[in-house]
Amino acid sequence: MSLIKKIKDKKVNFEFNKEYIKVVTSKIANNDAQFITNSFNEMHPADAADIIEHLGQNDRESLIKLNNFNIDPEVFIELNESVQSEIIAYLSPDTIVRLLKNLESDDAITILENVDEKDKNTILSSLPPKDRFALLESLSYPEDTAARIMQREFTAVPSNWSVGQTIDYLRENKDLPEEFLEIFIIDEDFKPIGTVPSSKVLTTSRETKMLSIMSESQLLIPVDMDKEEVGNVFENYSLNSAAVVDKSNKLVGMIMYDDVLTVLKEEAEEDALRLAGVGDEEITDGVFKKTRRRFNWLLLNLFTAFLATWVISLFGATIEQMVVLAFLMPIVASMGGNAGMQTLAVTVRTLATNDLTKNNFTQNILKEFNIGILNGIIFAIISALVVQVWFQDSLLSLIISMSMIVTMIVAGLFGILVPITLKKMDIDPAIASSVFVTTITDVIGFVSFLGVSAYFL
């Protein structure tokens, strides 16, 4: 956060400059570290980071290893995590120490999380004791907690101060965060009892007591709260910053909206990717990394596909009797799969935002059941009509419409029940649900279609 003010003076390109990549690439080839350092200094760090991200992996390695090129901490922190960990592997512990010293604690933690275990100790021991202690303290909390996204730099004043005293203190104290949206009011035990927005201090007369303009904030974030939960709290209550407290309710840090923005956006994005069977893939990942990340999902899918094959093989005699069943059997399974995925995608988002409660649970399952019946009837009629016109066989039309209704109801029910069950078992519903749902709909689709056929033929 402290970077925000400083970087605002830099020039900004809304449109990413594609030509400039070529210039940088040729300067890397010529070992012209001076040119690159100078031009990055003129740029907004986010734009410089964009350029580094868009370099080829070899060029990126050459750039970092160039003599006299030192990557700016402000640029580094703007890189995506995949490129950050790639670059960290090329950096000496000394350079990492320099980066860490220039960053606030939340950004420093992000870097330290990506450093090798053995380098981590070398680096930590080279830091000033105060910084080292703060980082070790943050690292002692699990990776997904508020402790990892909070900064330990904040502004707090005692409750008996006046606005004038506060302003005088802020003008004299040089050890404040570069920017703070709110001032925390604390009692003698360092417990936060309220907040005053910076702008409120500006609009109030000097003699007014801080206590009288303070909001009695109840929104204290426990240091071990899950960071997705922090995101939901920020979003639900439209916060721009919040105080973080330890077990004894003492103020230990502050979380800003921009750290939360990243968490919330990443969470929604991850769900989209996980539903499609991809992990935290970055565009900058290489072919092997990407293949490895997608492998498990495809392997799992292969075995569920063989399960479907086995189900179909049970009805081999029926298919031999009437080969047109083989033409039509993918239809019911495919419709069930799609209907199930629709319900699933909605349920996963609803679970992520805590909108599905015990209170509306039965109501929503009933809804999906009714949608299943409705969709089942609608698509039973449409597909029966198409089959009738195409194959002129009313038994076949009856078979497809019956199995369509069954499959659509099952698809809707499992689309909501599977993610709820997984969530109850503490498994991320986004990552595991869709393979269950599509397997179930495939099996039910084939069994109902071929089973009804076997019964009638």
Next chain:
Amino acid sequence: MSLIKKIKDKKVNFEFNKEYIKVVTSKIANNDAQFITNSFNEMHPADAADIIEHLGQNDRESLIKLNNFNIDPEVFIELNESVQSEIIAYLSPDTIVRLLKNLESDDAITILENVDEKDKNTILSSLPPKDRFALLESLSYPEDTAARIMQREFTAVPSNWSVGQTIDYLRENKDLPEEFLEIFIIDEDFKPIGTVPSSKVLTTSRETKMLSIMSESQLLIPVDMDKEEVGNVFENYSLNSAAVVDKSNKLVGMIMYDDVLTVLKEEAEEDALRLAGVGDEEITDGVFKKTRRRFNWLLLNLFTAFLATWVISLFGATIEQMVVLAFLMPIVASMGGNAGMQTLAVTVRTLATNDLTKNNFTQNILKEFNIGILNGIIFAIISALVVQVWFQDSLLSLIISMSMIVTMIVAGLFGILVPITLKKMDIDPAIASSVFVTTITDVIGFVSFLGVSAYFL
């Protein structure tokens, strides 16, 4: 935004209170508007909105129509859009006018967007001329532009003022937004030339000129910029607020991080839902609304499934010759579909964040081609082994492995090319891509598997 300070004094429930719904429901049945008004007043508006959202639709209607119950503007704005438009239908134009008068312009616009065309004019004519003009002006811009999410209330001072003059002005002026994170510095033509964070004014001595502590912000948002683009700019440059300018570069409004948070999160969520073939579905939508929203997708899918049927029917003679082909044919198509969806999900996210550029375009397509070959070979070997063990037929193993390689390559290529092509044609790749990709992988899967079989048999 002006609501933030006020609502912070209210009590907050991190855990949604499920029992309380029952209390509210019984009070609605007893027409006890007084009780509900009182308890909503004690609650955080976000919590009161949560309760209203979780009521049954009939109870919600009864609540709004209760005598003497007036929904609080702060509560209303916290409701999700689906419930907002449901409630607006029950409200008299007078009540809507009261709501609008109490909200800042960005929130007022959100409400007005949901009002019937004929009521809109009645409502607008009941508003004070200044508010009416501002709203009409905002409505004159397309729905997805910066104009619709900006607020017209902001804080701006001339460039020659000192910090002391600024603080005196802020203390005296009662017409400021409730909270402002930054003060805009404007020239004599009302053009923004820089910004000063509120906290910077607090930490600087009175005699300092605003000009000397100002950041020369280049980040001016054009009033007609697409709001998703605004979201990307905020995220990329870690902004907390930004000035909005009209065509002649005059300052006309300000956008705050919380409006952008909603845009960014909704965008990522929408992509997840659209890839699964669901529109902007809310958990509170009824059965018919949900069925209607999912219908088009399922209908489209039904016709692509019949296309696959037609493709299979071309190989009827081959299947009759060897019915085991019917058992195995869904495997290749299913693997292709999954591999294609993986590439697609990654590409859609990459396009949304503008990370796919002309510069890395060819490189990424080549990557997907290579991943396709790698995955094709890996899964060709695995499935050939399974088929060999199961059916003891080496020709069948050869057939499935050949068609697997072809299909996986095609899946990867179309998973990246389809969304890029749609984006170039200005069609949302999230909403339209997956049906194209799965149709292509289905057809290629069946044609390659049955085609190779027909050739060898």
